Amino acid sequence: MGGNSKQSQRTKNNVRPSSSGRSAELLSNVKLESGLVSIAGGKVLPALFPTLTVATIDQEISPEFQICIKKLNKKDPITKTKGLQEMLETINNSKVDDVITILPSWAHFYKILAIDPDRKVREYTQLCHSSVVRACGRRLAPRLRQLVPAWLQARHDEHGPAQAHARTSLASTFPDAKLPEVLAFCKTEVMTHFLDNLIGTGEASISKKADSPEDKEQQVTRLISSSLLGLEYFVRQLPAQHDAWLWAQLSALLHAAAFWKLAAHSSPRIRAGWAGAVGRLVQRFHSTFGDQFGAKTFRVLLERTQDTELLVVAPLWTCLLLYTHSVQDWCEHLENKELLLKRMLELLENGGRGDAGLLRAVLLPLLPRLPRDLLTKHFYEQFFDAIFVGLEKKNILSSKSERQSWLSGLAEALRHLARQDDDFVLEVVTSVHRAWLRRVLAPRSDQRLMHELIKCSASNMAACVKFWHQQSEDKYDQLIRNFWQNVNFTLLSQIETLSDNTSDTASATAGHVLLVQTLKTSLLNEPKKQRSIKFEMDRDEIAPEPATPEWSPAPDPAAALRFRRDLDDAVQRLVARYFELVGGSSHCEAVLAALATLLQEWEGGVRAAGAAALYRALLRPRLPASRAALLLAFRLLPHMDAPERDRVFDSFDQLTGDCEEWCIEYSAAAAWCSTSAARFLRSPARTPALLRAPHLLTACLAHEILISKEAVSEIIDVINKTLADPDSPELELRSRMGAQLATTLPQDYHDQNFSRLLVNLFHLNVLVPLGDGRLSADTWHEVRSSWQDGIGALVPAARKIIYKEINDYIIDTLFTEIRPLEAGRVESITSLCPLVLSKDASPPELRDVTEFSRALLGGAGGAARTCAVRHDCIQGNFNCPFRDDPHMKTIIDEADGEATEPDESDLTVYVNKCVFRSLYLKAILLRETEDESGDAQRWGSLLLRDDYFLLEFCQLLHDHMVLCTLDEAYAFSPLHEIVGAARRTTDAVVLSTVRGTERPARRRVLAGLAQRAAACGYYWAKARRYFELNVDPDDLEAENPFDTSNLDLEKMAEIVTGNGYFHSLQASLRGREGAAGEGAEVAGEGAGAEGAGAAGEGAEGWARVLYLVMVRSVYAAHGDEPGVLDARFLQELARCDSGCRLDVIIDLYYRHNHVMLYDRDIRSASWAHVLSNAAVCECLRAQLVGRGRAASAAVWDFLCITLCSLLSSLQLSKAHWGSTKYALLARAVLRLYVAAARAVDAAGGVVGDRAGGVVGDTAGGVTGDEVAEAGAGAARAAEWRDVFAPDLHANLFALLTHVLDSHHAPVKSTHVSTVEELMLCTKHMDWNLLPKEQQVNTFALSRLVRACCGGLAGPHRAHQHLAACVLELLVEPLVLEDVGKLSMWSESSDEEKEQHERPQLSLEYFHEDFVQLTDAVEAALAPYTVGEAVCGAAGCGAAGMSARERGACLGWLLMADSLHRQCRVAKGDLKHYYIHIYKDKEYGVPLLEGSLRLLPEELLAHALGNKPLPPQYAAHFHGTAPRSLRRPPADELARLACACVRAAVCGAGCGAARAWRSAAPQRAARLFDAVLAAYVTPLAVRDQLLAVHERANEIENAQIQVLWSSQEVSCVYRVEGRGVELRVQLARDHPVGAPRVTPPPPGSPGANTHWISVYLAYQDGTVLSALRQWTRAAGSRVQRAAVCYICYCRLQPAAGTLPRAACRQCKNKFHKECLRKWFSTSNKSNCPLCRASF
Secondary structure, rough: OOOOOOOOOOOOOOOOOOHHHHHHHHHHHHHOOOOEEEEOOOOEOOOOOOHOOOOOOOOOOOOOHHOOOEEEEOOOOHHHHHHHHHHHHHHOOHHHHHHHOHHHHHHHHHHOOOOOOOHHHHHHHOOOOOOOOHHHHHHHHHHHHHHHHHHHHOOOOOOOHHHHHHHHHHHHHOOOHHHHHHHHHHHHHHHHHEEEEEEEOOOHHHHOOOHHHHHHHHHHHHHHHHHHHHHHHHHHHHHHHHHHHHHHHHHHHOOOOOHHHHHHHHOOOHHHHHHHHHHHHHHHHHHHHHHHHHHHHHHOOOOOOOOOOOHHHHHHHHHHHHHHHHEEEHHHHHOOHHHHHHHHHHHHHHHHHOOHHHHHHHHHHHHHHHHHOOOOOOHHHHHHHHHHHOOOHHHHHOOOOHHHHHHHHHHHHHHHHHHOEEEEEEEHHHHHHHHHHHHHHOOOHHHHHHHHHHHHHHHHHHHHHHHHHOOOOOOHHHHHHHHHHHHHHHHHHHHOOOOOOOHHHHHHHHHHHHHHHHHHHHOOOOOOEEEEEOOHOOOOOOOOOOOOOOOOOOOHHHHHHHHHHHHHHHHHHHHHHHHOOOOOOHHHHHHHHHHHHHHHHHHHOOOOOHHHHHHHHHHHHHHHOOOHHHHHHHHHHHHHHHHHHHHHHHHHHOOOOOHHHHHHHHHHHHHOOOOHHHHHHHHEEEEEEHHHOOHHHHHHOOOOOOOOHHHHHHHHHHHHHHHOOOOOOOOHHHHHHHHHHHHHHHHHHHHHHHHHHHHHHHHHHOOOOOOOOOHHHHHHHHHHHHHHHHOOOOOOHHHHHHHHHHHHHHHHHHHOOOOOOOOHHHHHHHHHHHHOOOOOOOOHHHHOOOOOOOOHHOOOOOHHHHHHHHHHHHOOOOOOOOOOOOHHHHHHHHOEEOOOOOOOOHHHHHHHHHHHHHHHHHHHHHEEOOOOOOOOHHHHHHHHOHHHHHHHHHHHHHHHHHHHHHHHHHHOOHHHHHHHHHHHHHHHHHHHEEEEEEEHHHHHHHHHHHHHHHHHHHHHHHHHHHHHOOHHHHHHOOOOOOOOOOOOOOHHHOOOOOOOHHHHHHHHOOOOOOHOOOOOOOOOOOOOHHHHOOOHHHHHHHHHHHHHHHHHHHHHOOOOOOOOOOHHHHHHHHHOOOOOOOOHHHHHHHHHHOOOOOOOOOOHOOOHHHHHHHHHHHHHHHHHHHHHHHHHHHHHHHHHHHHHHHHHHHHHHHHHOOOOHHHHHHHHHHHHHHHHHHHHHEEEEHHHHHHHHHHHHOOOOOOOOHHHHHHHHHHHHHHHHHHHHHHHHHHHHHHHHHHHHOOOOOHHHHHHHHHHHHHHHHHHOOHHOOOOHHOOOOOOHHHHHHHHHHHHHHOHHHHHHHHHHHHOOOHHHHHHHHHHHHHHHHHHHHHHHHHHHOOOOOOHHHHHHHHHHHHHHHHOOOOOOOOOOOOOOOOOOOOOOEEEEEEEEHHHHHHHHHHHHHHHHHHHHHHHHHHHHHOOOOOOOHHHHHHHHHHHHHHHHHHHHOOOOOOOHHHHOOOOOOOOOOOOOOOOOHHHHHHHHHHHOOOOHHHHHHHHHOOOHHHHHHHHHHHHHHHHHHHHHHHHHHHHHHHHHHHOEEEEEEEEEOEEEEEEEEEEEEEEEEEEEEEOOOOOOOOOOOOOOOOOOOOHHHHHHHHHHHOOOOOOHHHHHHHHHHHHHHHHOOOOOOOOOOOOOOOOOOOOOOOOOOOOOOHHHHHHHHHHOOOOOOOOOOOEEE
């Protein structure tokens, strides 16, 4: 009808579609064959399709194994390999009982897979088989007869890994003697298997599986070769008692012509296997085999001996050897004797055809078995000539092992011939030896090969001679004489024939020397034991017995003496001939070198009488150009008298250059150095040569100084000039020479020049650090040791001069320029200082160390310490009401104005001094020495007994505390890089130094710190507490802690004037609150009651300290005012002291209102007055936190009044919010506000809990007092909200807006303190608590947002984070305001809507500032392309970005976070308006691209595939980074960027992200996809599914199931008693990818689900909301649907569909299923109601 034709039927494993008729035809025509698979318990059935042939699978086999077994029957090797891999894993992870169930199937498949054409299949088959047999153990026994034949065959697989696995599994399964028993048990099956493969139908079964003739040939070769080798192994291992049975079984094989044809098979592997099998049969059955098959076998072997294949040669000749040794009358079968000898000679001439071991292993054992008439003189001559011809073959010469084996075989053959009794033995042996010498000494182009041949040959010759020495027959004595005659004759005759070619002469003489040297060393050296590598897989092989050479015992002394005499005689002849040859200039150099070597080893090689004459005649003319001649001259010197030696050395004065250096070297190195040599060396003419070669200087200074003092001085001058220039190219050379002089010169040479040398060497270690390329590591260490030894050897006066010069140099090097010190450089310098003061491990002189240290360590402080004290005063760490310190005077004088911050130079100088002091004292105090008993002892135990070093160590701890404070105070500033680096250095150094000192020293340090803390306070108190926290408590003496319980209040006026007591209390408090231990920051914030309440003395001790500090502050502020601190005050103080009650202050305030700065400008108050108010606030906070709701009403009222009044004072003085007074008071007041707000929040929560408990359950354990307390808390909370909160919020918001409006002003530490507390306050503020008129005017939301945007756009992170906190506070008010605006606008008439546009929403307040920040960020990130590079923003200091650019990025990310947060809070229509604004303003793409470029570098590397997924960044995507001004996270920008990526993708920007991803370049898309898959999608999916899981019960009549693994939600909605299912599966790239929605069947209610995908993917919808809407829509549709008047149901009972078939007449609707039943039962097609025809 015009439609498309039907699709063709699908087929599998066939070119035609399935057909029952075709199957029947195939079944009727198929033939049964033996190789087909049989079904267990039945007949052999043919397979209709070969690929479907499979063994019956036992139903007890687990499903996992069944899947694997099905794959084993596939034809594709990859599928079979995967199936074997899965089976291997399943076996390893399964129980033993499960593995046993697969044994029947495995026994079937193993023999098939073991011969599979694919080698990987065979390898994994053996691995699986190993696992199966290991798991089954003894329960394998019933299947052994099926497995062992194929197992033995697989043991000889041609694929190495498969063979190794099979051998290993067989050896481990049947160890020791078990295997023969197993073979005897399975012998019938094994022999049947091998016979079938060799002469049966094995080849036919393989042919059916082969795809091509080549594949068939390879499989047949593999089958036959492995079967032959397996048969050989079976014959060898089968026990002897089965010989009769085995011979009967082998009869068929040996009578088969096919078996004998295998000897000439085209495959070398088959031929080798055949030879091995026949050899094993001959060895086992001896004459039985020889009688029946001997002639045939020998004829075949002799024919095949011309085989040249390396794989075949060894088995074939081994078989021949076994035949001659096993068959007695084998000669009768030898028809052609000459042919056998010819084959032997051919084998030798070809070097054993690649196997040199055949000479010893086969041919030599074969010689005694040859007939005597064949072993003639001519045969032996041919035999050895063939060996020499084979020696020249490439395979012998190119392999060291083959070469050694061949030469040892030659020596063995020579020894064998010498033992014979024939007349020609002496002649042949002598001629062979002479030929051997000529061949190995013949010149060769490859010198290394020549020397190897000589060494190996000489060793074997010496072994032969030693063997002959052990024999007593006369012929052996003649052989020895002939041996040495041959040696002498060969050497001398070769000298006569030397050509004029120098290289040939050098080669020949070197060979001569090597020959006699090897003969000498072989005289007494025992032959090395021959070792070989044996693998575990070969352990079942029978190793041949090692051949023990008969000459291995050492010769007797007489034989050794004769050997030495004969050798010496040969050497003397050689030396004499060499001296005769020296006259020829062409041979001079090479011959002289040989002579020098010979004279060194054989002193008798020359007669003393001719030494001087030889020198004058032969050597002296050649000295200037020949080092060999010079060396030979020195060899002759022992043979001269004194006058002759003097004349020789006089002749050396004329030498120059290299020859002069050689003379100096030989003169200084000779042990017999005489007066002549000393006179030669002390000559001034030797100085230039010594400067050129430092090794000569070393030789002259090694034992005694052999050169003159003037030469030494001149050399030192030259060295000093070079050391002054570290970039000199001669630095390495001169440094080593200077080091040698510094350590070897005696005290007579210690002049000013020598001292200058030591100082220059020290400078060199400083200027050229270890690892610098200008100086090697060995030289650097040598220089360091040299000046240390040199300084230690000086007299005290000279040593002091050295100390001063070194001190001045260190100070000039480190402190001349004002720049931050490099800790590594300072540490390298300070590590050298102890070496200056002590030599080796000797203890230092205390006076020297003190003087040296005093010059280096100076005081430091100034402006840096003033800033530290100011910060601690503001933070409440120090209570300092008096001008008792220069720093406090400066602070109090500047308290009303802007604080003076230290500049970079001030901080740099101070931290440099601190770093140097810490590293220097560590190096000095931890330096180890040895006491008189030899035990190691550190210098600190000695030095800390001295008052000076004790004070310096205490000062080190003091400075460290100052550094800790500066590090905290300036964490917000760029100067923090200087302070932070110094603090990190001193942290580790001070801690290691403190813990490295010994216990007595630590106790002395603690006593010194305690004394200074009590006297001075300040950082001495902190240092004392730090020291206590970081040492073992057992190391401390019993201390007397400060007792705060029995304080004499009558003497308070006297006590308050001292800082020691109170600062120690405060330091103790901070130490308990802070982190004690390694790196404890006692200068940290640590003022929280939570920390104090959890450690130390608890909240009570904390409150007690603050109470005493408050009392002191009040005394200091008003002690001089008459009538204020009167008798009544003292009485109240005494009454309130025990409980630290605040009634004394409350009473004082009501009597003297001016003690509190209520509603006053704080500039008008004194420093002590402001400090006392801050102390009161801190004490109030402690009382509130410690007692909570138990605080009295008077205290609560006083607290509220204090908060309102002091906040009003701060608001009045906000113009000076950067002053020290303001920061001090603001911190205390704002912290008090936070505590009060928390208390109110807690009281409101507890009221509800308590009331519920009382009403719901009167027996719930709630007492009447608790109910009353809860009521009082509720009253306070109501009073707080109604009375105090409006005024407090007005002042707080006024302060916030003022701080945000001043974002362009510089930020100092006093500002940061106030900003930090304001950030905490925003967590407990509510814009709705402001007075209504201020909500509309002064603090309108639009105005506050603009102020926050200004702060975010500001340059400092303090304003940016404060603005972010305020915006977080305003999120809900902004959303509610927008809701009200939209509500009013929507309620207006259409005309009003046309006249007035939609009101501006709060999201649009950010637009202008956000666009400006976006432009700034784009400019900063312009060099970085998305997906190709990131700006390295792992830390606050992003690489390649300026501070302003980093600030712009931070403000931009914080503003984006505020935008996204507001979008998340919005609900309903407002959310869609926000999304519209977000899209209309085009925020999505800039936010996504910018945040992707700010991600950590590791994420980009992962996206590019260079690194694995970094898991540490998962937390960054959960939310914004924690806000801290003092301790910002190291990866602040990265955290914000990660959160921004998630918000931009999951929130309002999802659509923009999806569009950007589709058009993004490849690298950018890869980065986006990697981040999305790794971090964003899991979080987004978790949020969606978790919301459904937690709120599923809110949807009525629905059964909801969350499938976490598949990211899917299933909702079954029950309506009309039927269940309608909807499935929503989130995409793998959710939320960018659209979800997959599986609707109910067509016709069911809720089947229309297209809107769900749109809602979830494009409208930022949630799965929970979609399910709720879908169930509501489905239920409504069912309720609206008509009833089917056939079944009277809306939903069809069986199908669950709605009525859709309508009658045209009556318009009623029916279910289609009901109509069909109606029509079939009524036999009519009329409407059931109106009877109209359908």
